[in-house]
Amino acid sequence: MGGFHDGGADGALDDRLFEAAGTQKFMQASISAEPKAKIRKTLKRLREFGRDPKSLMYATSQKLPLIDQIQEELSDELDCRIVIRDGHYFQHQINGTPGALQAYKSYVAGAASYLDGVGAADTIPAIQGLPAKTLCVFLGQELDRRRGKSDLLEAVADSLILWSLEGTDPDKGVFLTLKEIEARVIEALPSAKTFFKGVLPNRVSELISKGDGGRKVNFHKKENGYCLPFETRKRIREENVEDEALKLQVSEIFRNRASENASLATDNSSLIEQCIAICHDVIHKSYHAQGLEIALFLEREEGSDSDLPSINDVLDQAISERGLAGKDAGLIAQVCLSILRGTYYNSTKEERRYLRKLSRTYVLLFMLKNEPRVVEYFRSMTSNFNLYVGADLIVRALSEHLLSKNDQMTKNALKLLKAAGSQLIxxxxxxDEVWHHFRTTHLEFINNYQDVQNYMTFSLASQIDRILIRAFFYAKIERASRKKEPFGWANYLGQFLTVTEIARDTARGELREYLIHEFGFTFEDEKAMLSGIDPEQLYELAATIQKTRNKKGRDEASEEILCRNAALTVLRVYQRRKIEGERSGGNPYGFKTWWLTQQTRVQNATGPLIAKEGSRYMMRPEFVLHFLAALPSAKAVQTSYDRIFPTILGVKLGNRMDESAFKRIISKAREVYDDVDHSRAKVLLANASAQLQSDFLKRYEDSSFFSKV
Incomplete structure (x- = not known):
């Protein structure tokens, strides 16, 4: 370990002991089943060897109860700051730092290389201490948002609207427009962008109607703005005063506990104030690290034996970030642990109110994906896929070619997946299907639109069912309105292939190479597709799909080809999963291999096959759009979190959280945390992930975006 040496004392001790040169800080690794005796023996021997230890970090594979009490007891007894890291800590932190990962690669990976061939397909990038139970709760409430089950997030949206309107006052001429409400919420909660934009108009309309309890929001037509009613504004002003006072009361409780602590002199006001600040830091950081677990602990039933998640590492981080070291750091750590033990296990009513408000704020952020661990889970997921991209999605992506970069939603989503490491196939x-779509679209334009194109309006263009023709006219009209150079149909299609050669194989080849270069596609020929596929099964499935689709009026030969293509893609997905060893429940991100398309009618013909395979094969494009492509950066979520929790905003948002919605999330979380162990949670997480990715019944706020091409 860099910067450490054993100082010659290791020979007298049974386990590895390291000293940070010149600091009087030691670290010991041990497997002893008696940690107290081991630590006492270590410090005794160090002093016999002439050392003057000021701190000892004791690392053990044993899983120890009540670590904070052991640390405090031994620190007082031995006049040395004792920090213990046990098996629980390493289980959750082992993948948490670049150093730990590099140590694995340098010292363990080679010895474990024989495992590479055993279930290798499930060896995936690990999230830092994958919070499987927390993620199970999140995915569970997302799956509940199917038909008729969206009221939970509607309550959250209402809470955010009311919060955003705080400070409005018609007497002072202070109103917010819909755009301003949206901007305020998204600035505070970047992960809420897609969801909130989709529901905002409808939810505001509900809030200004006179429902149960009266109108909750007022709209002033003349000012074209929204504000809160007088009674609501009055109540919020009172709440804000109470919240400010509540935080001051909690700080005073911390101050009194610190002053009564025998380790601190009563006149040591500087250290006492540092203890108060660090206690607040620890509370806020604990929600960041394990917010749902803390919320569950605080909402435990009377007589429950649930334990508070460990806060020792959070405390060390808070002390380190404030630049404290040496004797003062050890003293402050002991006092803060004593204060917080009282806060969590023997709290005053003020502390309970304060923490419960923060818990409600955390759950609100959690439900909106504004939680770092949830965001990191979905970000890691984007590198996990082998996606057979459907012709409908490719055509839609090409139709976005002339839109602004921010509006190229399908195109951006595909490129994001590729850049993250997923394989697009x-x-x-x-x-052939995309090429055929180009050819038939070109003929339709020549026959039906070429002679009237100069008379086209936005209203008329919106009624055209061919997406490429519709996109062309939108672009043409928009360019004309800005007095830009005229834009022709040949120019438009010429961005992708040579129009004069559109019916020739050369145009097909040009289109293939354009798609490969533009989106990073991996090209898979028919021979590779057919590998391992039973011809008879392919024929029977294609016939079933054709019968189910029942497309009357379409050329029968073309329909047979399309149905065979669909059947081949379905069977290829299952075949590739077998080849790569993908198993149900084996990957926390769900299956790797999917068909990404909106051709949902195919699913009506494949029910028996899905039942036989035990899994679905089609990923819903809206899932990619909402959960992967719309993710904010990790930095944006962290900034949002840091802006909310250390300030009074963290308490105020909790006031806006719908109580019934909060209770339902806590109830779901308790079911998972009480009844499911970590291994089972990983399997449930994998299954829930696969279900969410392929759920075509789930309600999305703007699901009409992916209407069929």
Missing amino acids: LTDKTL
């Missing part, structure tokens, strides 16, 4: 048959 363009098959021989999918290319």
Whole structure:
């Protein structure tokens, strides 16, 4: 370990002992089942060897109860700051730092290389201490948002609207427009962007109607703005005063406990104030690290034996970030542990109110994905896929070509997946479908629109069912309105292939290479697609799909080709999963291999096959849009978190959290945390992830975006 040496004392001790040169700080690694005796023996021997230890970090594979009490007891007894890291700590932190990962690669990976061939497909990038139970709760409430089950997040949206309107006052001419409400919420909660934009208009309309309890929001037509009614504004002003006072009361409780602590002199006001600040830091950081677990602990039933999640590492981090070291750091750590033990286990009514408000704020952020661990889970997921991209999605992405970068939603989503490490696959048959779509679209334009194109309006263009023609006219009209150079149909299609050669194989080849370069597709020919596929099963499935689709009026030969292509893609997904060893429940991100498309009618013909395979094969495009492409950066979420929790905003947001919504999340969380162990939670997480990715019944706020091409 860099910067440490054993100082010659290791020979007299049974386990590895390291000293940070010149600091009187030691670290010991041990497997002893008696940690107290081991630590006492270590310090005795160090002093016999002439050392003057000021702190000892004791690392053990044993899992110890009540670590904070052991640390405090031994620190007082031995006049040395004792920090213990046990098996629980390492279980959750082992993948948590670059140093730990590098140590694995340098010292363990080689010895464990024989495992590479055993279930290798499930060896995936690990999240830092994958919070499987927390993620199970999140995915569970997302799956509940199916038909008729969206009231939970509607309550959250209402809470955010009311919070954003705080400070409005018609007497002072202070109103907010819909855009301003949206901007205020998204600035505070970047992860809420897609969800909130989708529900804002409808939820505001509900709030200004006279429902149960009266109108909750007023709209002033003349000012074209929204504000809170007088009674609501009055109540919020009172709440704000109470919240400010509540935090001051909690600080005073901390101050009194610190002053009564025998370790501190009563006149040591500087250290006491530092203890108060660090206690607040620890509370806020604990929600960041394990917010749902803390909320569950605070909402435990009377007589419950649930334990508070460990806060020792959070305390060390808080002390370190304030630049404290040496004797003062050890003293402050002991006092803060004593204060917080009282806060969590023998709290005053003020502390309970304060913590419960913070818990409600955390759950609100959690439900909106504004939680670092949830964001990191979905960010890691983007590198996990092998996606056979459907022709419908490719055509939609190409139709966005002339939109602004921010509006190229399908195109951006595909590029994000590729950049993150997922494999996007363009098959021989999918290319044929896209090429065919170009050819038929070109003929339709020549026959039906070429002679009237100069008379086209936005209103008329919106009624055209061919997405490429519709996109062309939107672009043409928009360019004309800005007095830009005229734009023709040949120019438009010429961005992708040579229009004069559109019916020739050369145009097909050009289109293939354009798609590969633009989106990073991996091309898979028909021979690779057919590998391992039973011809008879392919024929029967294609016939079933054709019968189910029942497309009357379409050329029968073309319909047979499309149905065979669909059947081949379905079977290829299952075949590739078998080849790569993908198992149900084996990957916390769900299956790796999917068909990404909106061709939902195919699913009506494949029920028996899905039942036989035990899993679905089609990923819903809205899932990619909402959960992967719309993710804010980790920095944005962290900034949001740091802005909310250390300030009074963290308490105020809790006031806006719908109580019934909070109770339902806590109830779901308790079911998972009380009844499911960590290994089972990983399996449930994998299954829930696969279900969410393929759920075509789930309600999305703007699901009409992916209407069929």
